[in-house]
Amino acid sequence: MIKFVSVDRIKPGVTLARDIYGIDTFTERIVMLKAGQTLTPAHITKLMGLDLQGVYISERKSNEILIPDKTKAELVNLFDEFHAHIDEASLGLYNEYIDDATNTLSDFVDAVLDQDDLTFNIENLNFHDNIQYNHALSIAVLCIAMARELRLNKNSIFNLAFAAIIHDIGDSQLPAGLLEKPAKLTEEEFEEVKKHTIEGFNIVSSSSNNVSSHIKEGVLSHHERYDGSGYPNGLKGKNIPFFARIISVADVYSALTSSRPYRSAYQPAEAIEYIMGNAGRQFDPGVVKAFLKVVSPYPIGSCVKISSGEKAVVAEQNPKNPLRPVIFLIDDPTTIIDLYNDSCFYNIVITDLIAE
Template sequence: MTFVPIDRLKEGMMLDRDVYLYDYKTCKIAMLRSGQVLTNSYIQKLDELQILGAYIHSDDRDGPGGLTDGPIRPELKEEAISNIQCVFKMFDKSAQNINISYINQTVEISKKLVTALQSNKNIELSIASLKMYDDYTYNHSLGVSILSIAIGLSMGLKTAELYELGFCALMHDIGKMAIPIEIISKPAKLTKEEFEIVKQHPLKGAEFFLKHQLANKKVCAGVLTHHEKFDGTGYPSGLKGNQIPLFGRIISVADVYDALTSARPYRDPSSPADAIEYVMGCSGSTFDIAVVEAFLKRVSPYPIGSCVKLSNGEIAIVVSQNDYHPLRPMVRLLSNPEKILDLYRDREAYHVVIENACNIATSSL
């Protein structure tokens, strides 16, 4: 799916998410459901009601207007997952038969991911657009790579650096192949001894790439340091602040966010909002503040057009995102639809938070 601004919506495109509307002339709530094919009259109505755009089904990438799918096409995800599996299995076989083509293919996949995200710079990533497979290890690696590249884009990294960052993030957990499977897949909290074994995986991964000269020092450093913490309490070396290479600081944020929002045998996934709040709460301690700020510009727990319940009991529709605080977007209250409330900047909204996304009774548009 991809978010398409109102001026780029075309007749024939299919919605990939519900869009809630409030027509203050008729005082009725309306909704265009996911799967609805847009007509010119629908698009005009969206424009009249100040809806900034809509999420469009990925199959419409070659439809009217030549829309480019975003951020990542399914076939590229499949190619990435397949290649990650090949490289990880190569590690698992003690690298007796190093196939450099797998490494080269992974680098090319990183370049494709960077190109896809560069062409959709205004896209805000949602968890639905990242999750594709049940296999946690490989899907997690892809999700971390996409998020890391998005953060890098927000931080102004050059294209060549983004290629390296994407490759580094794809491979960040390869060292886990050296950890006994019964520990990695244990459906319960690890013992102290087991966690000490798991903590070896960044070093194992970096050693693999260095030993076989499969990556440069910048990539190896990112693999080695993605579990370091900004306050010096991480592992394996207890590095602090800018002692941690930039790739490690970026992947650290992406890694934690993707892990929190993923289902595991021993816990349910956190909501995007809860995961974002956790990341924000760790800014300056676990995470680099500058990296967190860049991250916040690229995630979207409450997409434009979604319906939310506020802590004061009001129901509202999200009309615009807030770059620096995605948990506090601009919303239109259904009880007073002529007014748009900025949950981040309006003084009257300082005490109001979004409790959850919700569904409401609607009429046909």
């Protein structure tokens, strides 16, 4: 929601909804502050010196997703259609539906790529009540966002999104009820679950000649791990197909941030920490780098609690480490803390996202 606020009532931490213009020495109209900027005390002092009645600010909740609701709704519809085709496909009608599914997915990829800012908090990618459906969709969106960072071309992004959506298609061949078991799996059951990678590969391979080999490899190898500890083939490093290396990061992040019958969901920050900590072990470090650019556990303007017990507002993101943004203290807004670059604050961590 956008609100007009008089200059004397602006609080640090709010986000500008529209550009603020000024006049330079050549009497040209120039943008002084851009929409989307989080206002710090210094900005507010600057605004006070201008002849302004007020500014437009956006009232963003701290964990609001940056994909607009309308697009989100369109994505759900597109995905709904696509998923229906895929469901029919996994029942043996794959060839017949593959073209329809392809057209729908193409619109879906376009809708996601149309977003200027694809930084998001996956907690807010709750598109649907169905867990598997939600898992596939949020992974697809994450993969598209990472692929953009990795500078993949449009055709590759499309194929990656395709692979991401059907990566668990082999689940349909598992014994009924196994995935819904309200407890941790036994070793034998886990061995059974592992087969979904090969089953998925078989479904995709036997169904259509149109499916790119990259998609098949993505489905087969999404549980391989960079250090060779994954399955089904224990592949290592760059021997793991690129799509599978991307999907595995999105897959683990989505799985960790979803609750399971036997454990509650990780906070996005905890899941990001897990992925960062496993860069070069479980995950391709280059893919993790792209991942860190698209996930945002602490969006700009959100209120956080830090380990010293104080409350702060996030003023700037850090693309190298989203867990260590630039913040300022609520009780002392002139104290700007760069959690990543300022060595005096290396011992300070963000402990919680809090309501404003």
